[in-house]
Amino acid sequence: xxxxxxxxxxxxxxxxxxxxxxxxxxxxxxxxxxxxxxxxxxxxxxxxxxxxxxxxxxxxxxxxxxxxxxxxxxxxxxxxxxxxxxxxxxxxxxxxxxxxxxxxxxxxxxxxxxxxxxxxxxxxxxxxxxxxxxxxxxxxxxxxxxxxxxxxxxxxxxxxxxxxxxxxxxxxxxxxxxxxxxxxxxxxxxxxxxxxxxxxxxxxxxxxxxxxxxxxxxxxxxxxxxxxxxxxxxxxxxxxxxxxxxxxxxxxxxxxxxxxxxxxxxxxxxxxxxxxxxxxxxxxxxxxxxxxxxxxxxxxxxxxxxxxxxxxxxxxxxxxxxxxxxxxxxxxxxxxxxxxxxxxxxxxxxxxxxxxxxxxxxxxxxxxxxxxxxxxxxxxxxxxxxxxxxxxxxxxxxxxxxxxxxxxxxxxxxxxxxxxxxxxxxxxxxxxxxxxxxxxxxxxxxxxxxxxxxxxxxxxxxxxxxxxxxxxxxxxxxxxxxxxxxxxxxxxxxxxxxxxxxx
Amino acid sequence: xxxxxxxxxxxxxxxxxxxxxxxxxxxxxxxxxxxxxxxxxxxxxxxxxxxxxxxxxxxxxxxxxxxxxxxxxxxxxxxxxxxxxxxxxxxxxxxxxxxxxxxxxxxxxxxxxxxxxxxxxxxxxxxxxxxxxxxxxxxxxxxxxxxxxxxxxxxxxxxxxxxxxxxxxxxxxxx
Numbered sequence: 152x153x154x155x156x157x158x159x160x161x162x163x164x165x166x167x168x169x170x171x172x173x174x175x176x177x178x179x180x181x182x183x184x185x186x187x188x189x190x191x192x193x194x195x196x197x198x199x200x201x202x203x204x205x206x207x208x209x210x211x212x213x214x215x216x217x218x219x220x221x222x223x224x225x226x227x228x229x230x231x232x233x234x235x236x237x238x239x240x241x242x243x244x245x246x247x248x249x250x251x252x253x254x255x256x257x258x259x260x261x262x263x264x265x266x267x268x269x270x271x272x273x274x275x276x277x278x279x280x281x282x283x284x285x286x287x288x289x290x291x292x293x294x295x296x297x298x299x300x301x302x303x304x305x306x307x308x309x310x311x312x313x314x315x316x317x318x319x320x321x322x323x324x325x326x327x328x329x330x331x332x333x334x335x336x337x338x339x340x341x342x343x344x345x346x347x348x349x350x351x352x353x354x355x356x357x358x359x360x361x362x363x364x365x366x367x368x369x370x371x372x373x374x375x376x377x378x379x380x381x382x383x384x385x386x387x388x389x390x391x392x393x394x395x396x397x398x399x400x401x402x403x404x405x406x407x408x409x410x411x412x413x414x415x416x417x418x419x420x421x422x423x424x425x426x427x428x429x430x431x432x433x434x435x436x437x438x439x440x441x442x443x444x445x446x447x448x449x450x451x452x453x454x455x456x457x458x459x460x461x462x463x464x465x466x467x468x469x470x471x472x473x474x475x476x477x478x479x480x481x482x483x484x485x486x487x488x489x490x491x492x493x494x495x496x497x498x499x500x501x502x503x504x505x506x507x508x509x510x511x512x513x514x515x516x517x518x519x520x521x522x523x524x525x526x527x528x529x530x531x532x533x534x535x536x537x538x539x540x541x542x543x544x545x546x547x548x549x550x551x552x553x554x555x556x557x558x559x560x561x562x563x564x565x566x567x568x569x570x571x572x573x574x575x576x577x578x579x580x581x582x583x584x585x586x587x588x589x590x591x592x593x594x595x596x597x598x599x600x601x602x603x604x605x606x607x608x609x610x611x612x613x614x615x616x617x618x619x620x621x622x623x624x625x626x627x628x629x630x631x632x633x634x635x636x637x638x639x640x641x642x643x644x645x646x647x648x649x650x651x652x653x654x
Numbered sequence: 655x656x657x658x659x660x661x662x663x664x665x666x667x668x669x670x671x672x673x674x675x676x677x678x679x680x681x682x683x684x685x686x687x688x689x690x691x692x693x694x695x696x697x698x699x700x701x702x703x704x705x706x707x708x709x710x711x712x713x714x715x716x717x718x719x720x721x722x723x724x725x726x727x728x729x730x731x732x733x734x735x736x737x738x739x740x741x742x743x744x745x746x747x748x749x750x751x752x753x754x755x756x757x758x759x760x761x762x763x764x765x766x767x768x769x770x771x772x773x774x775x776x777x778x779x780x781x782x783x784x785x786x787x788x789x790x791x792x793x794x795x796x797x798x799x800x801x802x803x804x805x806x807x808x809x810x811x812x813x814x815x816x817x818x819x820x821x822x823x824x825x826x827x828x829x
């Protein structure tokens with residue numbers, strides 16, 4: 152493989168470009184109209200336009216992307232995550248065009264992409280699943296039939312889209328009376344998000360942890376699991392903080408969970424990178440939840456505690472190399488890593504999206520800090536795409552050490568001109584229960600209470616006064632009188648002041 | 655020079671003057687000595703004299719981001735983002751009067767962020783109740799429904815579905 156097209160944008164496209172560069176492989180970026188000056192375009196060897204800004208007309212256009220791949224002479228395609236990463240038609244189109252799709256086979260994507268088929272695969276592998284329906288409840292299934300199935304499973308239960316992901320098409324149902332309305336809402340949401348209104352039912356495990364196992368599989372039958380990731384910190388069913396290892400997983404439990412994950416993948420002949428998600432109950436029993444047939448946002452925490460470059464291995468596996476990592480080394484975490492997803496959202500204003508121009512950017516540095524970002528000073532965060540602009544990862548000798556470094560890194564991180572979720576993480580990292588790792592998937596929703604109840608963090612009076620002083624100094628420096636009166640030979644002050652006075 | 659600077663729930667009167675190599679910043683009843691060096695177009699390295707001292711030694715790395723309204727900034731310092739509004743002395747008095755007059759008039763529903771109009775839920779002439787949804791703005795895969803603050807009648811709808819809007823754009827007017 153000499154040249155790889157990255158069918159994505161933003162920080163994940165940058166991540167893949169970096170892995171390619173490490174391997175001496177040329178990169179082809181694609182961009183929509185509003186992304187002409189995006190970081191992934193600036194960093195790639197080539198960049199080709201694929202259409203207007205709306206994802207449907209650009210990053211989701213399989214025909215255009217395949218056409219660009221062929222014209223550019225790329226021999227491989229990396230889908231990143233989101234967009235076409237779990238689209239079996241895209242994987243099949245790549246294969247049809249003689250391009251290597253850097254991911255699992257279209258058949259594996261189809262099979263594991265169906266939540267009900269994936270559950271059957273887990274059962275076949277002898278892995279426990281959350282009690283629920285084995286067959287999808289399509290749009291023709293009557294409410295009465297669904298109610299009868301729900302009665303057998305027992306309340307409370309979760310209603311989920313068969314084609315779902317990211318919390319879309321998902322509803323909690325506490326009792327039978329709530330079911331018809333929840334069913335309508337979940338079906339319509341699933342239909343508009345995934346083009347498939349089929350749903351299924353699962354018993355709701357109260358206050359579980361979300362634990363997942365990263366896997367790599369090669370084309371010679373080897374499947375290797377990695378030490379688990381702890382992803383229980385979720386907002387509206389979306390992960391926001393991930394870490395590895397999990398404090399709630401003992402070495403013995405780790406052995407059982409990772410073996411179970413590998414067994415599911417082997418049952419379906421899975422290749423390349425994938426992740427098995429489990430719910431871990433308070434009593435230590437765990438249940439297969441679903442499989443993600445792609446690289447995941449939180450892959451860096453696994454990389455930090457194992458030293459393995461997962462994206463590089465995706466490429467090596469795709470070009471036919473054998474997975475010759477030492478299995479035991481992947482299951483013993485080297486210390487601790489934690490990741491915060493930095494979103495362009497205003498946590499003090501109901502997490503309202505905050506797109507716009509980044510006027511200034513100071514990226515944290517120093518020991519144990521990694522910033523996987525798609526942002527730069529002067530760059531635009533467009534309105535059309537996912538609001539994640541960066542993933543901030545810290546590594547420490549212990550969990551406490553990793554958290555201390557994360558706090559330091561968040562304090563150094565300045566994203567000026569737009570609002571970000573940095574203050575949210577600063578708030579979270581001070582929480583006693585978080586610090587003690589006492590949490591489950593309902594943690595954030597319980598802690599945050601009612602939305603819009605004021606800022607997450609009160610600003611100390613001393614900081615407020617310093618901000619007032621800083622603003623006064625800045626305005627004083629730019630006033631025409633000050634600039635004219637200043638006889639200082641420092642031309643930068645004068646020049647900047649004059650420029651500003653002219654605005 | 656004299657400013658009024660709003661931060662949090664307070665409006666501070668601030669007088670600032672250059673005295674040799676340092677700045678004297680009078681805030682409330684105390685004067686703070688500040689050694690200021692510009693380190694970027696909107697970034698400052700400040701050394702500030704602590705309370706009761708004339709030695710500017712306390713390090714404050716501050717950077718600003720300008721809002722759309724002139725004089726409104728986010729100040730980034732000590733890992734915090736602090737919104738401030740700077741006006742020349744007397745500026746807030748005038749602005750308040752203007753604001754009070756607008757408060758009794760029609761409600762102008764504006765876009766809280768740049769985005770796309772996903773749905774318009776009312777048409778001109780409709781009677782609407784307080785909290786009723788009027789228009790849905792979409793950005794970054796998230797939909798935000800804007801509601802009426804109080805009962806009224808839709809006087810004017812300035813946008814159509816699918817249209818892109820800037821932050822602060824007037825979407826519709828309820829009277």
